[in-house]
Structures are given as C-alpha cells and as structure tokens.
Amino acid sequence: MKLVACVKRVPATDTRVRVAADGVSLDPQGVEWIVSPYDEFAVEEAIRIREKLAGSELVVVSLGPAEAAKEIRTCLAMGADRGVLLEDRAAYARDVSSVAEALAGAIREIGPDLALFGRQSVDSDSAGVGPFVAALLGWPVLTFVRKLELGDGLVRGHREIEGATEVVEARLPAVVTAEKGLNEPRYPSLKGIMAAKKKPVDIRPAPPLAPRTRVVALELPPVRPPGKVVGKGKEAVPELLRLLREEAKAL
Amino acid sequence: MSVLVLAEQRQGQFRRAAFETVREGARLAGQLGAPLHVAALGSGIEKSAAALGGYGATKVLVVEGDAYTAYLGEAWAAAAAEVAKRVSARTLLLAATSLGKDLAPQVAARLGAGLVADCVALAVTDGEIEATRPVFAGKARVRVRSAGAPLVLTLRPNVFPAGNPTGPPAAVERVEVPPCPARSRVVGVETAAGRTVDLTEASIIVSGGRGMGGPENYRILEELAREIGAVVGASRASVDAGWRPHSDQVGQTGKTVSPNLYLAVGISGAIQHLAGMRTSKVIVAINKDPEAPIFKVADYGIVGDLFEVVPALTEAVRKRKAAEGAA
Numbered sequence: 001m002k003l004v005a006c007v008k009r010v011p012a013t014d015t016r017v018r019v020a021a022d023g024v025s026l027d028p029q030g031v032e033w034i035v036s037p038y039d040e041f042a043v044e045e046a047i048r049i050r051e052k053l054a055g056s057e058l059v060v061v062s063l064g065p066a067e068a069a070k071e072i073r074t075c076l077a078m079g080a081d082r083g084v085l086l087e088d089r090a091a092y093a094r095d096v097s098s099v100a101e102a103l104a105g106a107i108r109e110i111g112p113d114l115a116l117f118g119r120q121s122v123d124s125d126s127a128g129v130g131p132f133v134a135a136l137l138g139w140p141v142l143t144f145v146r147k148l149e150l151g152d153g154l155v156r157g158h159r160e161i162e163g164a165t166e167v168v169e170a171r172l173p174a175v176v177t178a179e180k181g182l183n184e185p186r187y188p189s190l191k192g193i194m195a196a197k198k199k200p201v202d203i204r205p206a207p208p209l210a211p212r213t214r215v216v217a218l219e220l221p222p223v224r225p226p227g228k229v230v231g232k233g234k235e236a237v238p239e240l241l242r243l244l245r246e247e248a249k250a251l
Numbered sequence: 252m253s254v255l256v257l258a259e260q261r262q263g264q265f266r267r268a269a270f271e272t273v274r275e276g277a278r279l280a281g282q283l284g285a286p287l288h289v290a291a292l293g294s295g296i297e298k299s300a301a302a303l304g305g306y307g308a309t310k311v312l313v314v315e316g317d318a319y320t321a322y323l324g325e326a327w328a329a330a331a332a333e334v335a336k337r338v339s340a341r342t343l344l345l346a347a348t349s350l351g352k353d354l355a356p357q358v359a360a361r362l363g364a365g366l367v368a369d370c371v372a373l374a375v376t377d378g379e380i381e382a383t384r385p386v387f388a389g390k391a392r393v394r395v396r397s398a399g400a401p402l403v404l405t406l407r408p409n410v411f412p413a414g415n416p417t418g419p420p421a422a423v424e425r426v427e428v429p430p431c432p433a434r435s436r437v438v439g440v441e442t443a444a445g446r447t448v449d450l451t452e453a454s455i456i457v458s459g460g461r462g463m464g465g466p467e468n469y470r471i472l473e474e475l476a477r478e479i480g481a482v483v484g485a486s487r488a489s490v491d492a493g494w495r496p497h498s499d500q501v502g503q504t505g506k507t508v509s510p511n512l513y514l515a516v517g518i519s520g521a522i523q524h525l526a527g528m529r530t531s532k533v534i535v536a537i538n539k540d541p542e543a544p545i546f547k548v549a550d551y552g553i554v555g556d557l558f559e560v561v562p563a564l565t566e567a568v569r570k571r572k573a574a575e576g577a578a
Contacts, residue, residue, distance in 0.1 A: 013503045013523050017391040024393075037504050096356065096366040097400075122503055124386055126368040128356040131324065135360035140325055140435035143353045146497070156438070160498050161349040162449035164442045168323075170435035180504055181497035212365030212400035215393045216381065221529065224548050229541070233555035234563035240535070241567050243551055250455075250512040250533040251479060251568075 001056045001150075004112040005046045006103055006133075007039040007075055009068040010123040017220065024215045025092060026123075035071045038118025041178035044185040045148055046116050047079040053150075057081050061106050063099055063206050064091045076196035077188030083199070084110070086206035092123075098209040100132035105207060108137065112173065114155060119144050119177045130177035140170035144179040254280040255288045255340035257331055257358075258303055258311070259350055261322075263296055268346035268452065270306045270413035272406050275373060276344045277307030282375040288312060288338045289421070292327055294320040297423050305416025312338075312426045321437040322350050328357035329431035335362055337426070340401065342380060347405035348451070359403040367395050367404045371509075371530065380404075388503035388526035408452050409509045410530070450501065453482035455512045458501055458528070460486035462517020462538065462557055466494035471558070472516060475565040478572070484508070486518045502527035517557045520545030537561065 011031045018027040035043070043060065050056040060075040062068050063086040072083035086102050088094070094102075107115050115137075120127035127143075134141035142157035146165070149156040156169045157176060188196070230236045230243065244251040256276035258269040273289055280287035289308035291300050293315070300311040314330045331354065335343055343358065345351040347369045359366040371392070372383040382395045382404055450456060457476045459469055469483065476483050485495035487502050501508055503523035513531035518524060520536070520543055528534070529548055536549035537560050546552045553560050 011387070013388075014521075015387070015390075016522070017387050019391070026387075026391075095398075096368070097359065097364075100356075100360065122388065125384075125388060125507075126356075126366060127352050128359075128366045128368050130356075131353055132356035132360045132366065134324075135328060135357040140433070141353070141357070142435070143324075144349060159349075162452060164440050166437060167439040167441070168435055169438050174435075179497070180500070211398050212363075213367055213395050213402065214398045215395055217394040218386070218391055219394070220391055221385070221389060224529065224534075224550075227534070227546070227548070227550040227552060229546065229552040229554055231553060233553070234559045236553045236555070237560060237563045237567050240551055240553055241564070241571070244512070244533070244535070248512075248533045248550065 001049065001053050001114065002110070002112040003046045003050060003056060003058045004061055004107055004110055004115040005039070005043045005058060005075065005080065006061050006115065006117045007043060007071060008036045008062065008121045009033050009064045009071040010036040010121050013037065013122055019218050019220070024218050026218065033067070033071065035074055036118050036121045038120060038122070038178055038180065040185040041180065041182045042116035042118050043075045043078055043080060044183045045178060048183065049150060050079070059084060059110050059112070061103060062086070063088060063102050065089050069201055069203065072201055073196050074188060076199045077192040078186055079192060081199065083201040085201060085203045087203055088206040091206070093211070095211040095213045096126050096128040096132055098211045100129050100136060101209050102206045103129065104133045104136040107133065114172060115175045117175065117177045119179050130175055134175035137175070139174050141175040141177070142168050142170055143177045145176050146179045146181045148176060148182065252341045253286040253288050253338050254283065254342045254344065255290060255335050255338055256344045258289055258291045259346050259348060260291060260293050260296055260299065263293065263299055265299055265302060267413055268348050268408040269303070271408065271411040272344050272346045273303050273306040273308050274413050275406060275411040279342070279373055279375065279380065285341070288340065290314065290331070290334045290426070292319045292330055297425070300423050301420035302416070304418045304421030306413060307418060308421040310422045310424055313423055314426050314428055318430060323433050323435055323437065324353050324357050325435060326431040326433045327354055328361055330428045331358045332361035333428040334426060342401065343403045345403070345405050347407045351405045355403050355405045362401055362403065364401040364403045365397060367402055369407050370404050371407050371410050373404070385507065385530070388523065389507055389529055390522070390526045407509060409454065448482055450482055450484050450499065450506050450508055453508070453510050455479055455481035456484045456501070456508060456510045457481045457514045457516060458484035458486060458518060459489060459516045460518030461488040463489060463494065469495065471561045471565070475561055478565050478568045486524050515545050515549070516561060518545055519543045520548065
C-alpha cells in the first residue's frame with residue numbers, strides 16, 4: 001500500500017504569540033518549531049499500516065520554508081520512507097486553498113491509496129486542508145478519526161461527532177484526518193535518527209498559487225478585565241452563587 | 252451576489268447552531284444589501300425547515316431525499332455547491348460543527364472559494380466582509396477578507412446570538428439536484444453514554460484538571476454538572492493521565508469552547524488550556540493555589556480545597572432550586 005502523510009511545521013504549543021512588525025504575521029523571534037501534534041498522529045498511523053502491510057511505502061509531504069526539512073527528518077526518524085518538501089519562504093502567508101492545491105498536486109503525482117493529515121494545524125486551526133484536498137482529488141474523506149481500520153480496498157474510520165461516534169466506510173483512494181486518541185506517536189529511536197539521515201528528501205519549489213483570502217491583521221485577543229477572588233474555602237460558596245446569579249447572570 | 256446560509260439539521264431537527272447561522276446571515280445580507288437565501292439538506296425536513304423563518308429566513312430551499320438522510324461529505328458538498336451556484340452565492344455560511352467543519356472545505360473546493368473557518372465575528376467594512384477568527388487556539392486572532400474569490404465561512408457555535416424566534420414560518424421550496432455517486436457510507440452511529448450535548452455546544456462547562464487527583468473524583472463534578480445543566484470537560488493533564496476520554500479535552504490539542512459559564516476546577520491554567528476557554532463569557536476558578544495562572548483569566552475565583560468547595564456549591568444550588576420550587 002502506498003501512503004502519504006502531510007505534515008506542517010508549526011510553533012510549539014507553549015509559544016507566546018507576538019505580532020511581527022508587518023501586523024499580519026507571527027514574530028518568529030525565539031519561537032521553537034515542531035511537527036503539528038495532530039500531524040504526528042497521522043504519521044504514526046501511517047507507519048503502523050506500513051509495518052503491517054509488507055511492500056508498503058510512506059511518503060511524508062510538507063509545504064513550508066526550507067527549515068521544514070527538519071520536521072520531515074523527524075518523521076523519517078519515526079519510520080517514514082522518504083520526504084517531499086514543497087518549499088515556499090512565504091508558506092505561512094498561504095491560506096487553506098493555496099496550501100491544499102499545492103498538496104493535492106503532490107499527492108496526485110505520488111498516487112497513494114491513502115493520504116493522512118492531522119485534523120488541523122495548531123497554528124492556523126482551520127481544519128480545512130484535509131477535506132479541501134480530498135475534494136480537489138475527488139476522493140472521499142473521513143475527518144476527525146479516532147480509530148482506523150483497513151479492509152479490502154476500503155478504509156473504515158470511527159469519527160467523533162457531537163454526542164456520538166460515527167463509523168464511516170470509504171473506498172480507496174481516500175483521505176483521512178487524525179484526531180487525538182488515534183494512537184500514541186512514538187519517539188524517534190537513535191537508530192531511526194541515524195537511518196533518517198540517509199533517507200531521501202526531495203526539495204522543490206511549491207507552485208505559486210494566489211490565496212483566495214487575505215489576512216488584514218493579526219492581533220492579540222482582548223484582555224479580560226481582572227477578576228476577583230470571592231473568598232477562601234467553602235465559606236465563599238454563597239457569595240459566589242449570588243455573584244453568578246445576580247451580577248454575571250450566568251446561572 | 253447573494254448570501255447563502257446552509258442550515259444544519261440532524262435527525263430532522265434544526266440545531267441551535269443553525270438558528271445562529273441563519274440569524275447572522277440575515278444580518279450580514281442586510282448590511283451588504285444582498286439577497287439572503289437559506290438552504291437545508293436532509294430527508295423529511297420540509298416541515299421543520301419552516302421554523303427557520305423565526306430567525307430571518309423568508310424561504311428555505313430544501314434538497315430532499317434518502318441520499319441525504321445521513322451526512323456524507325461528497326454528496327452533500329456536491330448538492331450544496333449546486334445550490335450555491337443556482338442562487339449566485341458570493342458568501343456561504345455554515346456552523347462550525349463537526350458536520351460544518353467537514354463540509355465547508357469540500358464545498359469551497361468545488362466552488363473555487365476561499366475558506367474562513369470558525370469565525371467569532373463578522374463585520375462589513377468598505378462594503379466587504381471582514382471575518383475575525385481565532386488562531387493559535389485563541390492565543391491570537393486574525394481579521395480576514397476575501398482576496399477576490401467567493402467565501403465559505405463557518406461560524407463558531409455559541410458565539411453569534413440566535414435570539415428568540417420572531418418572524419412567521421418560512422416558505423419551503425424543494426430543489427432537485429443531480430445525484431452524486433458516493434464512495435463512502437455511514438455504517439453505524441454509537442451514541443456516547445449519557446452525553447447528548449457536546450462540549451462545543453454546551454452553555455455551561457465544568458472542567459476538572461490534575462487537582463482532581465484521579466478518575467473516581469470526577470463524580471463530584473458530574474453531580475455539580477447535573478444540578479446546573481453543565482457538561483463535564485477536562486484539562487490535557489487529566490486526559491493524558493487516562494482519567495477522562497480525549498473527547499473531553501479543552502485546550503490547544505483539544506476543543507476550543509465558548510460557553511456562557513466555564514468552571515475550572517483544580518486546573519492551574521497552562522497557556523494551552525487558557526487558549527481553549529478564554530472566550531467563555533464568565534469564568535470561575537476553584538483552586539487551592541492562589542498563584543495559579545487560571546485566576547488571571549477568571550472573573551470569580553475561590554481559593555480552597557475543591558473537595559470541600561465543589562460539594563458545597565452543588566448543595567447550595569440544590570437548596571436554592573428546592574426553595575424556588577417551593578415558592
């Protein structure tokens with residue numbers, strides 16, 4: 001089986017956001033970069049499939065700046081076979097459609113049976129790229145998958161919807177987006193890290209696509225007015241209840 | 252150049268998120284001076300669709316059929332895109348529910364539109380739509396406009412007011428669209444035990460963190476939740492410890508929520524957690540550590556032992572309800 005996992009280089013989740021001088025992007029000063037956590041679930045799941053089905057190949061694809069080769073190497077160290085970096089210095093200025101079109105082009109060329117994505121990147125949070133790519137390819141998509149099974153030309157996913165789990169089956173080729181809980185991603189072993197150095201990473205320019213949306217401002221959320229400590233211990237409960245009912249009108 | 256709202260229903264019932272989206276679509280169309288269209292997909296929904304009139308729809312275009320009984324992205328995206336083309340929609344609104352998040356990108360791809368997901372505010376500036384959406388799980392927000400393409404926008408549930416129903420029932424008009432061969436199907440739905448409202452739709456959330464000490468102690472939160480009509484959530488620490496399911500996690504690698512009231516119990520307030528709940532309207536923190544960062548975002552705090560404070564709160568609510576019931 002041929003597999004593609006798409007990953008994004010993103011700021012670590014404990015990053016404190018500062019706005020750059022351009023007013024529309026993140027100030028990268030001092031930011032640590034990681035593979036987006038949901039994408040790690042996608043990579044891990046793909047590695048497990050590859051380990052189970054002999055003769056499989058897993059290609060990791062990323063659209064990002066040249067530095068994103070590091071995140072691809074991390075995935076190769078986990079166990080992926082080779083990488084493709086669609087290089088774009090201005091990758092973070094792209095919107096969902098211009099990322100999805102570039103990735104869909106690369107996936108079409110690789111021709112996998114299954115393309116896996118994280119449910120969303122933890123920086124732009126759109127949760128749009130996976131299903132957008134699926135629609136461009138004309139493939140079915142299973143989003144927010146917590147459990148994945150492969151059958152004869154089929155993929156079956158358990159996906160969380162409001163108040164229930166839905167089980168959906170799709171014919172391959174298909175797109176899957178990974179939700180937390182799908183698996184526990186492995187840490188690269190020393191042996192894996194050494195092996196990754198010899199694995200090929202194809203670096204090529206990402207197709208220049210015009211975004212369909214434009215960011216006019218990146219800003220910090222409004223500061224919440226300072227709250228008050230109502231009191232200590234259970235003696236404070238009646239006053240809390242009064243405030244919630246009369247002042248906040250929240251109960 | 253119209254505004255089209257795709258109103259979401261499940262099992263024939265339109266959801267509050269649909270009412271919010273219709274109301275906001277009507278407001279937006281008014282500001283743009285553009286016609287408003289409202290559409291819905293499903294089977295046996297012609298009667299219930301008329302209720303959308305209460306939220307600003309004068310007519311609802313209904314795509315009916317067995318093919319639309321269960322949600323399937325491919326078929327629904329094809330039908331939604333077809334309706335959008337027929338009404339010359341320049342702006343398409345959906346709720347950012349699990350269905351809307353799956354469907355919106357697929358419709359955008361078919362329409363050659365841009366996607367703006369999970370909006371928390373929409374404005375009309377210089378005659379065009381400017382959407383505000385959180386990024387970095389709420390640690391920042393961006394204001395986004397079109398770069399010339401049509402836009403598909405999803406609206407975060409619980410943020411836009413639906414208001415009380417006001418207008419008369421909407422007229423319902425059936426629309427036929429060509430069938431789409433689907434390569435996927437729903438083979439089963441398992442309802443989560445005891446949970447009918449999702450965290451993202453809840454108006455009150457009681458979340459427990461590391462301070463809960465173990466899975467068995469969540470009982471006291473569940474009792475409080477029952478009294479105040481809340482849904483129980485969790486911090487990443489307690490999910491990673493295996494105390495609560497992943498679906499309960501609030502924060503950067505979990506759910507981003509905006510309830511009317513959020514009670515953080517035994518949660519210190521890591522930056523990733525704060526990001527996921529800071530848009531809650533009212534935040535209450537109960538924590539024994541007065542220095543915990545959660546108190547910086549809380550409107551009201553109690554410093555103390557949660558194992559004393561939470562049962563006392565449950566009891567106080569119960570007594571108040573009994574007193575009101577007797578009055």
